[in-house]
Amino acid sequence: MSDLTHFDDQGRAAMVDVGAKPETERVAIARGRILMASATLARIQEGQIGKGDVLGVARLAGIMAAKRTSDLIPLCHPLMLSKVTVDLSIAPPDAVNIEALVKLTGRTGVEMEALTAVTVAALTIYDMCKAIDRGMRIEDVRLVHKSGGKSGTYEAE
Amino acid sequence: MSDLTHFDDQGRAAMVDVGAKPETERVAIARGRILMASATLARIQEGQIGKGDVLGVARLAGIMAAKRTSDLIPLCHPLMLSKVTVDLSIAPPDAVNIEALVKLTGRTGVEMEALTAVTVAALTIYDMCKAIDRGMRIEDVRLVHKSGGKSGTYEAE
Amino acid sequence: MSDLTHFDDQGRAAMVDVGAKPETERVAIARGRILMASATLARIQEGQIGKGDVLGVARLAGIMAAKRTSDLIPLCHPLMLSKVTVDLSIAPPDAVNIEALVKLTGRTGVEMEALTAVTVAALTIYDMCKAIDRGMRIEDVRLVHKSGGKSGTYEAE
Amino acid sequence: MSDLTHFDDQGRAAMVDVGAKPETERVAIARGRILMASATLARIQEGQIGKGDVLGVARLAGIMAAKRTSDLIPLCHPLMLSKVTVDLSIAPPDAVNIEALVKLTGRTGVEMEALTAVTVAALTIYDMCKAIDRGMRIEDVRLVHKSGGKSGTYEAE
């Protein structure tokens, strides 16, 4: 039976052994979005043309957070990521869509790094816009693609 | 017109001055949930009775992340939080609900700390269960209560 | 003559060159214990059956600290650990025994990571129990096993 | 009955509320020692006169670690320490004694910061001398003094 790999047979948490896994190229893509009032979205859109680049700040925060993943998620392995991109796009009338791609040549997957980049980018948008919109919501954060490693390729349908 | 406080009048990002604000007791409560297969939820529930405490690990990760918020969110002020709790509850058939409460006696609000605690707790659940369920999704992360400070009390309806 | 490798011939501290060392599998095991009043130990033991899991929190703190070792110990190399486990056991009448195992496929040993995991787990127990017992003491923290690397296998007698 | 303050009545870990506590001057002193071969101690002593200052490096590591305590110990509050000193002294034939003093004007005690400074200073000595002595042991790390706060002054007998 498949089971939670982060616990041993007595239910104790552990950082599991990945030493025997081969080094392969691993890619993960995660997505999410943040919903907001349409006036807030309009304000972010203005920034795109030069007055307060909310999405630029969020992109950077997401990239930097991907590098901190193993500090935040207790049982994640420290990894030397080889690539991180975070893409944010205005989705009228009321959302910003976020997609993060993370790559590694290594022994373990990078799903958590991609998911962390998406959520921290979303949190940063919340932070920058909260003075005008407290009701924003982060939605639908999930893994959409994973490749490399023995479990093969995963694509969210 | 109300505007994005994290940018100056030329659109440049800044960590805004809170020095003139009075020290008051500030509270923020955020909520979110993570959706999963019901078999995954059942597996988490078993842990509650002694074999791999997913929610205990996620709770701790959320509390520790609240303390790291100003490292993650570029324009957040460093704060000396006076209280952090993270509450996770099984919501059959397919969800774990997460609520974080953060308190501070200080000059700025703690919404971001509460939202960060919720999202990192959710990410930790994803990490611990991803071996059996890659399709989990983080949903509906939002602020539900905020008090203290000159903007008064906010309650999400 | 054998000497302190972290200093050059003029006595200046340095992070020494490990680039020429081969990548081998390296393992280190460290142990220690924390002594306390027997009433404190009884209280921890209750947690094992569901009311405040002191050892679960300490285990997680130890694992996370192993990952932070190169941030704490000035001349330690940053490493991509492949496995970390921390085992805590009740040793009546007055002690908790702690053992940490760390693995790496890399160019330098992981003794410091194992020793750091043990001490931070012990400090976390102190923190969680200090309201009822200020007299706890951390004792006998040492390396018990080390393998991999050109210095061969070390076993504490 | 006195109990573990870091858990709520259902046994869930939390960072407890210190917001209602008054700001007072708080002091904590912790001590510990590291035992080693007398040849190792002799080698450290040479450094005191200019060739590889092991104790100077350990002192700095201890001071810096005190500032990181809330990152390491899961339920510790972040604190703005007002003073940290770490004192290391050669104790022939086979030990280095370590004492750390930490001060804060704030709402919670600084025992954990003092204990963390002592243990990280000891770990740093281990790191710097491990090439010549793998059998070193950290011993007798404990709180010796605590003042400030409503629990009054504590002196280890």
Place this chain on the structure above:
Amino acid sequence: MSDLTHFDDQGRAAMVDVGAKPETERVAIARGRILMASATLARIQEGQIGKGDVLGVARLAGIMAAKRTSDLIPLCHPLMLSKVTVDLSIAPPDAVNIEALVKLTGRTGVEMEALTAVTVAALTIYDMCKAIDRGMRIEDVRLVHKSGGKSGTYEAE
């Protein structure tokens, strides 16, 4: 005789006691610049109009670094900064000028935070432009203003 406050009378480094100092508003302004080929400067200037905002990234890096100062500078106190701004301006034909302003209501000055913000902003410019210009140089990083605290106001002439 005035002396180095970070050492005790036996020359041992310490984080000095600021607990007795009053909380006052403290401001520090630091400046520096990075010199480069004029073609590099032209390339940065293009980014200002939408294609790769080097200065925006550097500004954010400087602000975030100010918050990390006590992690980087061994004897700096951890501080809850109330304001950080970093201003970067194109200075033809071959320089970017950087100015950081940091504010705190607290017990110790914020010079180091302002100087750290300037240098990390400069390093970030180097990083982003190094593919086209390895010869860039960071110059003239210094404190230009300091106020608050018992030593009074300092203005660089």
Place this chain on the structure above:
Amino acid sequence: MSDLTHFDDQGRAAMVDVGAKPETERVAIARGRILMASATLARIQEGQIGKGDVLGVARLAGIMAAKRTSDLIPLCHPLMLSKVTVDLSIAPPDAVNIEALVKLTGRTGVEMEALTAVTVAALTIYDMCKAIDRGMRIEDVRLVHKSGGKSGTYEAE
């Protein structure tokens, strides 16, 4: 045309893909200096003979900062450095010269790590001497050597 590699073709910042680069030995050497009053330099020089080792503290701060580079510089890759040395030398009548050497067997260069080590060592000297000399200035921080990787060897003329 050669261009800024940290931005994509739409000008968005990214951590670029180094996964396809071969692992080679890479070395970078950076230099800089800090100017000060000659009385300040004299005071530092005294420390060399036992009363407050400013340069020893700065050396350690520089080494530790090299390890934190990817935390500070937004688009830097996390790296497992194999060697870091920081060399500080008194340059009468008014300067301390700083040189950092960093080595890595990996897929990307270590210029930023060497430059970060130099600047943080300089900032630490500023911190330790600021009580007696506020007018110190950091000057001439630049890359002097880089080897390994496909761009070949760079030597500043």
